[in-house]
Amino acid sequence: MYLSKKVLTSSLVLTSLLGVSMLTAPVKASAMTTQASTQITAFEQQTGVLRTDGIAGNLSAVYSDSDGATIVRWLPGGQDYRYDQVVHNGFTGLTYYRIATNEWIDSSNVQLIN
Structure with a gap:
């Protein structure tokens, strides 16, 4: 039971990190003009x-x-x-x-x- 909670927690953390990085679109430096x-x-x-x-x-x-x-x-x-x-x-x-x-x-x- 302990192993499954640890795996579940790790997978939730990984999913949330991937979800955040997928929401953020990369920006080219050449497009970054003020x-x-x-x-x-x-x-x-x-x-x-x-x-x-x-x-x-x-x-x-x-x-x-x-x-x-x-x-x-x-x-x-x-x-x-x-x-x-x-x-x-x-x-x-x-x-x-x-x-x-x-x-x-x-x-x-x-x-x-x-």
């Missing part, structure tokens, strides 16, 4: 001055790169900053300005001064 990679980002070497929106109580997010995923710090409103690169992100539809190395601010939070 939407972000298909929306090419355009970099421009452009310089100017921008002003963060709002009054001193408002804050504008500064991101670690031009995809707007990671906030590294906040800037007060009404402050001027020089930028040296512009990125048009096709995925988000926003334009980002580089105000320091690895620090970008999006166009929705600034006014261009010159």
